[in-house]
Amino acid sequence: xxxxxxxxxxxRGALERILSAxxxxxxxxxxxxxxxxxxxAVAQVSKRTAYQHFTSKDELVAEYLRRFDPGVMPExxxxxxxxxxxxxxxxxxxxASTPLCPYIAAAVxxxxxxxxxxxxxxxxxxxxxxxxxxxxREAGATNPEQLGEQLALLIDGASARTRVLNSESFPTAAxxxxxxxxxxxxx
Amino acid sequence: xxxxxxxxxxxRGALERILSAxxxxxxxxxxxxxxxxxxxAVAQVSKRTAYQHFTSKDELVAEYLRRFDPGVMPExxxxxxxxxxxxxxxxxxxxASTPLCPYIAAAVxxxxxxxxxxxxxxxxxxxxxxxxxxxxREAGATNPEQLGEQLALLIDGASARTRVLNSESFPTAAxxxxxxxxxxxxx
DNA sequence: TCTTACATACACCGAACTGTGTACGTAACG
DNA sequence: CGTTACGTACACAGTTCGGTGTATGTAAGA
Numbered sequence: 001x002x003x004x005x006x007x008x009x010x011x012r013g014a015l016e017r018i019l020s021a022x023x024x025x026x027x028x029x030x031x032x033x034x035x036x037x038x039x040x041a042v043a044q045v046s047k048r049t050a051y052q053h054f055t056s057k058d059e060l061v062a063e064y065l066r067r068f069d070p071g072v073m074p075e076x077x078x079x080x081x082x083x084x085x086x087x088x089x090x091x092x093x094x095x096a097s098t099p100l101c102p103y104i105a106a107a108v109x110x111x112x113x114x115x116x117x118x119x120x121x122x123x124x125x126x127x128x129x130x131x132x133x134x135x136x137r138e139a140g141a142t143n144p145e146q147l148g149e150q151l152a153l154l155i156d157g158a159s160a161r162t163r164v165l166n167s168e169s170f171p172t173a174a175x176x177x178x179x180x181x182x183x184x185x186x187x
Numbered sequence: 188x189x190x191x192x193x194x195x196x197x198x199r200g201a202l203e204r205i206l207s208a209x210x211x212x213x214x215x216x217x218x219x220x221x222x223x224x225x226x227x228a229v230a231q232v233s234k235r236t237a238y239q240h241f242t243s244k245d246e247l248v249a250e251y252l253r254r255f256d257p258g259v260m261p262e263x264x265x266x267x268x269x270x271x272x273x274x275x276x277x278x279x280x281x282x283a284s285t286p287l288c289p290y291i292a293a294a295v296x297x298x299x300x301x302x303x304x305x306x307x308x309x310x311x312x313x314x315x316x317x318x319x320x321x322x323x324r325e326a327g328a329t330n331p332e333q334l335g336e337q338l339a340l341l342i343d344g345a346s347a348r349t350r351v352l353n354s355e356s357f358p359t360a361a362x363x364x365x366x367x368x369x370x371x372x373x374x
Numbered sequence: 375t376c377t378t379a380c381a382t383a384c385a386c387c388g389a390a391c392t393g394t395g396t397a398c399g400t401a402a403c404g
Numbered sequence: 405c406g407t408t409a410c411g412t413a414c415a416c417a418g419t420t421c422g423g424t425g426t427a428t429g430t431a432a433g434a
Contacts, residue, residue, distance in 0.1 A: 030298040032219050046412045107351040108295040111217035150363055157344025164294045233382050
């Protein structure tokens with residue numbers, strides 16, 4: 001492997017390297033500003049290999065989103081040590097170093113609602129709202145759907161503002177969430 | 188004007204036609220997917236003319252944002268027939284056909300915080316929050332800055348969600364706003 | 375009328391982009 | 405061993421992009 005014209009060979013596992021490079025580059029540079037040449041260079045994969053795993057960049061982008069959070073925030077909603085009300089609030093305690101909502105970014109960058117990645121972004125947002133609604137129901141909210149949709153809106157607002165202003169907006173969203181939750185759950 | 192190689196001449200006012208075409212195309216297609224060739228064709232302006240008014244596309248994008256809402260929602264905040272509290276709520280009653288927050292879109296699409304348009308997007312977001320804070324103070328809120336920032340976050344959340352989900356989210360944001368306003372203003 | 379600012383047509387440049395064709399290595403597995 | 409799937413190198417097609425060079429036309433204002 002070391003000699004000959006193939007000194008840079010990395011062997012099997014190209015697909016994972018491609019997706020790993022996608023996570024990094026799409027987050028840091030955006031989707032449109034990341035060319036396949038650069039992506040393949042970072043992944044240490046030949047371009048031909050990349051196009052044998054993904055028929056197009058669009059498909060790679062869609063898979064990148066699918067792999068980002070397949071469990072839909074399991075570290076929040078699958079915690080059994082928290083009450084439903086605590087889980088609702090935990091959704092706003094982000095790990096600080098989170099790059100922030102690639103789903104919104106993808107929908108804006110691609111700008112085509114029919115793009116598979118845009119469709120998945122919608123699905124993901126609906127799934128988040130559904131999990132919030134579920135927790136709201138368990139917490140005894142009088143209108144769980146409404147509370148779930150409201151909290152989902154707060155998350156997206158904090159994401160958007162963090163992105164535009166580069167100032168942490170999740171504490172603000174968390175404060176609003178606390179008010180809404182208290183108002184929505186009868187004492 | 189009718190004969191010769193200049194049959195398509197449109198005369199003076201090229202700058203306004205360029206900016207008008209920008210409003211339409213950047214909104215409908217996004218910034219990155221709109222080439223200068225297409226933009227000039229829609230504006231019925233020669234490419235050379237466009238680059239005599241703007242030294243680069245980046246500068247055009249920045250000017251496009253500056254012209255979008257220079258008064259920072261005057262139709263909401265400059266209304267004297269409404270009470271401060273009513274003005275705060277009026278910020279969530281969008282005219283339904285609004286294309287929706289080009290500032291967030293620009294910040295995401297350009298992906299460079301140093302880009303002049305990204306900087307203006309930040310300035311605009313800060314200005315909106317300032318106007319909300321001012322109205323909150325007039326309305327007698329105990330913590331006007333907090334309420335202003337909260338309401339600004341709601342607007343951005345509704346914008347982002349409308350964009351991703353293509354479902355109207357401003358009514359949801361308005362409902363939250365009503366709760367926050369009532370909680371923030373002592374009876 | 376003459377000057378000057380504005381607008382035009384059109385070809386063109388270099389760079390970047392997505393995607394492909396081809397021929398070749400190499401590792402796993404029966 | 406041999407087969408097969410995976411990976412590689414590298415050039416290149418075809419397009420689009422932002423931006424420019426050049427020479428020309430035309431309208432407004434002094």
